[in-house]
Amino acid sequence: MHKDWYKIEGGKRLEGTAIISGAKNASVAIIPAAIMSGECCILENLPHIQDVSTLETILRQIGAEVDFTSGDCMRIDSTHITSTSVVSEEVAEMRASYYLLGALLARFHECDLALPGGCVIGKRPIDQHIKGMRALGAEIQVDEEHNILHARARKLVGTEIFFDMVSVGATINVMLAATMAEGTTVLSNVAKEPHVVDVANFLNMMGASVKGAGTDTIRIKGKPRLHGCGYSVIPDQIETGTFMIAAAATRGDVIIKNVIPTHMEAVSAKLMESGATVIEGDDGRDFYIHVIMKDKPRPVSIKTLVYPGFPTDLQQPMMAYLSTAAGVSTITETIFESRFNHVKELRRMGASISIRDNMYAKVKGVNSLHGADIYASDLRAGAALIIAGLMANGTTKVHNIEFIDRGYEYFDRKLMAIGASIERMHV
Ligand code: UD1
Numbered sequence: 513m514h515k516d517w518y519k520i521e522g523g524k525r526l527e528g529t530a531i532i533s534g535a536k537n538a539s540v541a542i543i544p545a546a547i548m549s550g551e552c553c554i555l556e557n558l559p560h561i562q563d564v565s566t567l568e569t570i571l572r573q574i575g576a577e578v579d580f581t582s583g584d585c586m587r588i589d590s591t592h593i594t595s596t597s598v599v600s601e602e603v604a605e606m607r608a609s610y611y612l613l614g615a616l617l618a619r620f621h622e623c624d625l626a627l628p629g630g631c632v633i634g635k636r637p638i639d640q641h642i643k644g645m646r647a648l649g650a651e652i653q654v655d656e657e658h659n660i661l662h663a664r665a666r667k668l669v670g671t672e673i674f675f676d677m678v679s680v681g682a683t684i685n686v687m688l689a690a691t692m693a694e695g696t697t698v699l700s701n702v703a704k705e706p707h708v709v710d711v712a713n714f715l716n717m718m719g720a721s722v723k724g725a726g727t728d729t730i731r732i733k734g735k736p737r738l739h740g741c742g743y744s745v746i747p748d749q750i751e752t753g754t755f756m757i758a759a760a761a762t763r764g765d766v767i768i769k770n771v772i773p774t775h776m777e778a779v780s781a782k783l784m785e786s787g788a789t790v791i792e793g794d795d796g797r798d799f800y801i802h803v804i805m806k807d808k809p810r811p812v813s814i815k816t817l818v819y820p821g822f823p824t825d826l827q828q829p830m831m832a833y834l835s836t837a838a839g840v841s842t843i844t845e846t847i848f849e850s851r852f853n854h855v856k857e858l859r860r861m862g863a864s865i866s867i868r869d870n871m872y873a874k875v876k877g878v879n880s881l882h883g884a885d886i887y888a889s890d891l892r893a894g895a896a897l898i899i900a901g902l903m904a905n906g907t908t909k910v911h912n913i914e915f916i917d918r919g920y921e922y923f924d925r926k927l928m929a930i931g932a933s934i935e936r937m938h939v
Pocket of ligand 1: 537538540607608636637638639640641642677678679680681682703824825847848849
């Protein structure tokens with residue numbers, strides 16, 4: 513099969529203003545959660561990305577009416593859901609479809625779910641999601657032969673759940689299910705990522721009682737019924753970071769708008785440590801972050817951590833940036849067990865990177881990268897390779913860009929608008 517690819521002429525300094533879209537990771541949870549209302553929800557600031565289109569298709573398959581034709585605004589009417597079985601090809605394709613489990617269990621007490629796909633960056637089990645649903649009273653059976661999970665509950669009853677590890681997906685999924693359970697649920701050792709808070713805010717707008725999102729403990733008082741609402745999704749933390757890193761990587765000068773600067777502290781701190789100027793501001797309409805870089809970056813050490821630590825989703829773009837730093841940087845990946853698939857592609861461009869135990873990377877800065885034919889292995893690896901292409905001398909061809917389409921809205925157009933030479937080649 514022939515697929516689109518990006519052609520990048522590197523070496524251009526990025527300059528100008530980039531506008532950040534709504535958060536992918538919040539959107540892919542809030543869209544399924546909207547069906548819990550049983551009414552109509554209007555969601556604003558949603559990104560036009562593949563994962564959102566896929567969810568649109570899945571919701572239609574189960575009987576929701578979905579309209580996403582007016583800008584960044586989606587109308588979801590879930591009054592007449594006709595099925596709790598989500599087993600189509602589309603479901604298996606995207607990882608975040610697992611949020612349909614929490615949403616359908618909450619409203620209908622049943623769900624059949626094709627086990628999730630998504631980016632291949634390690635084992636990514638969903639045992640904590642299952643543990644949480646079972647604790648709330650659901651019976652869960654996994655049909656491994658057909659890769660389908662069956663969940664049924666006579667009713668869901670609130671309880672205390674301590675997660676074995678901090679998981680964004682499990683925190684949100686179990687939060688969804690507990691929102692309509694009988695009594696109170698207390699979730700401990702939960703994820704504190706901005707999109708966890710955003711989903712909790714959305715649930716509360718639908719009439720739920722969710723408190724403590726953004727801390728280690730979330731307390732949920734179950735409500736038998738929710739209602740429709742309007743809600744605007746937060747800006748994308750990872751897209752913001754990607755543009756911040758791209759600006760620094762091209763020795764650029766970029767103002768990034770529609771951002772929440774407090775979500776970016778770990779990234780700003782590392783960019784500043786590497787020698788970039790990062791200024792946060794408010795122009796009266798929007799918060800913005802202004803990134804200016806004049807010199808070769810200084811090497812830095814990065815360790816990926818749960819929020820508010822350095823996000824794993826920006827580890828790969830950051831590695832591209834550090835590949836031409838003046839010295840040796842170290843990167844420790846603690847969240848996913850196999851998130852270095854981009855390294856061999858960066859090496860093809862002249863980077864000097866060694867890996868130990870699939871967890872530690874030593875990035876020895878080289879003078880410059882050179883253009884090459886490279887292949888994205890997952891969404892954020894794709895972003896890293898685009899940044900490397902923008903930094904490199906000569907022409908880079910980035911393949912497998914369908915991974916990038918999953919999570920970045922108009923990536924090429926936004927980069928072109930600030931001076932990048934990038935062209936989507938259609939085949
Ligand atoms: C979410 C984000 C993804 C980000 C990741 C970490 C979405 C749609 N995706 O993914 O962009 O990279 O958070 O910030 O929001 N784990 C288990 N058992 C479980 C669940 C998770 O062992 O039941 C492990 C995972 O394998 C991984 C770690 O916990 O090693 C963190 O995963 P998790 O936070 O759940 O990531 P996702 O929700 O998949």
